[in-house]
Amino acid sequence: MSEDYRPRRSVLYMPGANERALEKAKGLAADALILDLEDSVSPDKKAEGRDRVCAAVASGEYGNRELTIRVNGLDTEWHAEDLRAAGAAGPAAVVVPKVNSAAEVHQVEKALEAAGAPDHTAIWAMVETPVAMLHAEEIAAASERLTVLVMGTNDLAKELRAEHVPGRAPLLGGLSLALLAARATGKVILDGVYNDVKDLDGFEAECVQGRQFGFDGKTLIHPTQLEACNRVFAPSEDEVAHSRVVIEAFEEAKAQGKGVVTVNGRLIENLHVDIARRVLAVAEAIAAR
Ligand SMILES: CC(C)(COP(=O)(O)OP(=O)(O)OC[C@H]1O[C@@H](n2cnc3c(N)ncnc32)[C@H](O)[C@@H]1OP(=O)(O)O)[C@@H](O)C(=O)NCCC(=O)NCCSC(=O)C[C@H](O)C(=O)O
Numbered sequence: 001m002s003e004d005y006r007p008r009r010s011v012l013y014m015p016g017a018n019e020r021a022l023e024k025a026k027g028l029a030a031d032a033l034i035l036d037l038e039d040s041v042s043p044d045k046k047a048e049g050r051d052r053v054c055a056a057v058a059s060g061e062y063g064n065r066e067l068t069i070r071v072n073g074l075d076t077e078w079h080a081e082d083l084r085a086a087g088a089a090g091p092a093a094v095v096v097p098k099v100n101s102a103a104e105v106h107q108v109e110k111a112l113e114a115a116g117a118p119d120h121t122a123i124w125a126m127v128e129t130p131v132a133m134l135h136a137e138e139i140a141a142a143s144e145r146l147t148v149l150v151m152g153t154n155d156l157a158k159e160l161r162a163e164h165v166p167g168r169a170p171l172l173g174g175l176s177l178a179l180l181a182a183r184a185t186g187k188v189i190l191d192g193v194y195n196d197v198k199d200l201d202g203f204e205a206e207c208v209q210g211r212q213f214g215f216d217g218k219t220l221i222h223p224t225q226l227e228a229c230n231r232v233f234a235p236s237e238d239e240v241a242h243s244r245v246v247i248e249a250f251e252e253a254k255a256q257g258k259g260v261v262t263v264n265g266r267l268i269e270n271l272h273v274d275i276a277r278r279v280l281a282v283a284e285a286i287a288a289r
């Protein structure tokens with residue numbers, strides 16, 4: 001497998017001005033953290049939150065959790081200072097909300113360069129408006145620095161005037177467009193949040209749906225959502241065992257000059273072996289964490 005795989009099954013938001021949550025996150029089983037300066041921080045706490053999240057990045061106390069900062073939107077009074085501070089702090093990524101065009105990605109890229117952001121600081125673009133759904137491919141392809149698309153399903157539902165319903169029928173068009181864009185451009189894509197922190201069954205069902213769709217992981221808002229998310233977005237033991245059987249059966253068939261074989265009555269071709277190899281690589285990367 002040529003592609004580098006970094007687990008991003010569970011990506012937990014936390015309010016940037018909430019000291020308790022920032023402290024707690026150091027011990028949570030999240031693959032990545034989004035230290036938020038946008039929706040979860042009130043206007044009077046924006047400056048305090050900015051200082052706190054930059055200090056958190058500088059602390060080096062978050063282990064192998066990928067540490068990112070969500071800045072305020074491009075059209076807000078806080079955006080420029082957020083980018084300056086986040087760029088200088090050098091997190092794994094700056095998460096930019098409500099990105100609607102390639103031009104906006106270029107604007108962020110320039111501001112990060114001006115802030116002296118290190119090369120390892122990527123851009124994660126949130127796609128959460130009807131315009132972003134229709135421009136998803138140009139957004140995803142806008143920059144090599146942009147490595148991840150993040151669904152913002154709350155804003156998307158708001159803009160669509162849609163309701164949050166089990167199965168997310170009103171959002172499926174947008175989810176599909178963003179996924180197509182991510183896969184067409186070789187980017188990672190994360191599913192949106194599940195708002196009811198008490199409804200763990202509903203949450204798990206949405207994780208399963210996201211994984212079946214092809215999302216690489218899911219964004220979360222509460223620590224109780226971590227366990228199911230990490231489990232659902234990891235290959236199960238059965239999948240790993242089946243993948244090994246598939247690879248072995250195909251190798252044997254190849255040695256006998258055959259291009260196809262069946263396993264448990266199912267056709268196995270080259271592409272199924274590629275899938276099986278990816279499953280093993282993902283499982284290994286997760287085990288190595
Ligand atoms: C949703 C919450 C406001 C609930 O908070 P609270 O009632 O305080 O939760 P608990 O009392 O159950 O908390 C138990 C302990 O866990 C810690 N905690 C809670 N949430 C987090 C978290 N996200 N990260 C780290 N730690 C957390 C509490 O501090 C308690 O710790 P302890 O004191 O030791 O017991 C709250 O969970 C919350 O604020 N969640 C994050 C909200 C957020 O970041 N929202 C913005 C992102 S979502 C979004 O914007 C989506 C997107 O843009 C879109 O459009 O869809």
Ligand SMILES: [Mg+2]
Nearest residue numbers: 128152154155
């Ligand atoms: Mg949003």
